[in-house]
Amino acid sequence: MTRDEIVAGAFDAIQRGSKSFRASSRLFDRETRERAWLLYSWCRHCDDQCDGQVMGQGSVERGSVADLRDKTARVVRGESVAELPFEALALLLSERPVPQRLLDDHLQGFELDAAGWQPKTHHDLIRYCYHVAGSVGCMMAIVMGVPADDQATLERASDLGIAFQLSNIARDVREDHLNGRCYLPSDWLAEFGIPQAELFAPEHRAGLLAMVDRLVGLVDLYEARSRSGVNRLPFRSRLAVLAAARIYGAIGRRVGSLGEAAWDERVTIGRARKLGFLVPSLAEAVVRRRP
Numbered sequence: 689m690t691r692d693e694i695v696a697g698a699f700d701a702i703q704r705g706s707k708s709f710r711a712s713s714r715l716f717d718r719e720t721r722e723r724a725w726l727l728y729s730w731c732r733h734c735d736d737q738c739d740g741q742v743m744g745q746g747s748v749e750r751g752s753v754a755d756l757r758d759k760t761a762r763v764v765r766g767e768s769v770a771e772l773p774f775e776a777l778a779l780l781l782s783e784r785p786v787p788q789r790l791l792d793d794h795l796q797g798f799e800l801d802a803a804g805w806q807p808k809t810h811h812d813l814i815r816y817c818y819h820v821a822g823s824v825g826c827m828m829a830i831v832m833g834v835p836a837d838d839q840a841t842l843e844r845a846s847d848l849g850i851a852f853q854l855s856n857i858a859r860d861v862r863e864d865h866l867n868g869r870c871y872l873p874s875d876w877l878a879e880f881g882i883p884q885a886e887l888f889a890p891e892h893r894a895g896l897l898a899m900v901d902r903l904v905g906l907v908d909l910y911e912a913r914s915r916s917g918v919n920r921l922p923f924r925s926r927l928a929v930l931a932a933a934r935i936y937g938a939i940g941r942r943v944g945s946l947g948e949a950a951w952d953e954r955v956t957i958g959r960a961r962k963l964g965f966l967v968p969s970l971a972e973a974v975v976r977r978r979p
Contacts (some may be wrong), residue, residue, distance in 0.1 A: 733773030772945025825849025
């Protein structure tokens with residue numbers, strides 16, 4: 689496939705798979721935007737394979753993390769894997785070398801899910817969020833031009849990914865519960881006297897809402913920490929990252945503000961509100977000048 693064909697396939701993946709990420713990616717310059725789509729294509733494929741879905745929907749046969757690891761390692765070695773997500777990854781690595789450790793870290797999150805893992809402590813929860821999304825934040829920073837050895841900036845990029853995942857966990861508590869998953873630490877459940885199987889029982893609503901408030905507080909914390917690294921990015925990348933932070937942060941805070949109604953339907957941020965985040969993001973991007 690030509691570069692244009694691979695990029696077009698990656699764009700189709702993000703078009704169908706993530707409205708929020710697609711909206712934010714449009715703020716990048718063209719090269720960064722296309723490389724973000726390439727990375728998304730591989731990440732989306734890995735997620736779908738492990739969940740047995742297509743673009744986060746439906747139900748199909750699950751793939752194995754071992755197969756994903758094997759194909760990813762082959763791409764890193766320069767071998768051809770004739771599947772669009774891996775061709776997208778190969779193209780990305782040829783233009784913006786991403787350390788294999790970050791690819792491996794991301795895949796480890798899927799291994800935790802495949803094993804039916806649940807966090808026991810707050811620190812376990814953050815470690816999981818790093819694997820699932822913080823590692824992607826690091827890879828996105830490299831896509832945006834951050835050197836792979838700039839550990840301080842990569843840590844702040846990881847913080848933003850962790851904030852995104854915490855928002856997702858808060859939003860999807862009911863959906864995860866119905867699918868037999870729980871990302872609320874077991875020591876939180878014990879603190880509030882809630883058996884996991886009875887998470888949504890009426891008598892446990894107060895405890896559940898308290899735990900979600902705790903998640904939203906962590907979203908605010910990690911989102912704030914991430915901002916100290918934003919000034920290391922080019923202007924348009926700063927703008928895109930700040931807009932994405934506001935969008936995902938708004939999801940978590942919306943869940944927190946809705947109380948018991950938070951899971952009556954999936955919380956989303958409408959197009960008009962996303963556009964409304966552009967003005968403050970633009971102002972902040974100007975203030976946070978690149979050193």
